């Protein structure tokens with residue numbers, strides 16, 4: 001963050017890095033107009049190792065499978081890859097993440113600022129940029145310098161496939177279920193033992209398989225056990241619930257309550273549980289600021305970029321901003337296979353992302 005802060009200052013931006021640990025930079029505008037914001041996250045996922053990344057740059061990529069240390073990025077599993085034959089594809093060495101999620105977004109935003117500050121003839125309003133520290137844990141925006149933010153539109157640059165703009169996301173809840181049983185000697189357990197881990201297993205098995213992440217896609221929601229451990233005496237499990245529609249999410253939350261109640265009566269265990277909302281679909285807030293997407297669409301037209309508007313099957317930092325009525329469509333970075341050792345990004349897609357954010361920033365309102 002301190003390096004980024006120094007780079008921002010070198011580009012002529014005013015920076016602020018307060019106790020929220022979110023780095024803010026403001027590049028003063030040279031035309032009147034409402035300020036615009038752009039945001040990316042500096043942290044990377046921890047599903048696979050993310051330290052000691054050794055990026056491999058495949059220049060003049062031959063359009064074939066990419067063989068790395070221990071893994072192969074296969075073109076039949078990555079149909080987008082062949083689009084970049086002849087271009088430049090960047091991967092890790094196969095043992096770590098690449099970290100394009102979301103270093104690619106950080107790079108795009110910094111390049112945009114660099115282009116604006118080096119060419120004062122490009123008209124633009126005040127540009128605010130935000131670099132956040134904890135997107136992957138979902139806690140990035142628990143603290144955010146909202147009081148310093150003047151923009152009501154903040155484009156997140158944290159998407160994936162070239163041309164795809166996320167205009168909404170899941171509504172999300174998580175549930176933590178704690179089960180208290182009673183352990184006794186199995187030989188004299190009849191009518192006495194209360195098996196917590198059996199009750200947990202019953203709850204897991206009672207979730208409809210047809211509503212699992214493995215069985216759903218597109219605009220379908222899901223419910224899934226993410227973690228479960230226990231013994232006869234006690235067990236604990238965590239669930240995630242997702243739905244684009246709030247009513248659908250509420251139905252799944254009610255399903256958890258019903259299944260928990262039946263586990264209690266069948267296994268005579270005591271269950272305590274919390275269901276917590278994690279983030280909400282930001283599509284409503286996006287459409288309540290039509291200007292956000294109109295400016296983006298006009299910018300895409302001006303650079304002859306075909307865009308696809310998409311609902312992301314996950315959450316974004318923008319979902320958290322929407323709780324403060326800030327519209328936050330999510331722009332592609334060109335990164336693919338995020339959170340994986342096969343993560344890759346095409347330089348040409350990053351350049352398109354840069355062209356798009358520059359076109360959005362350019363002009364006044």
Ligand SMILES: [Zn+2]
Pocket residue numbers: 041101102135158
């Ligand atoms: Zn990300």
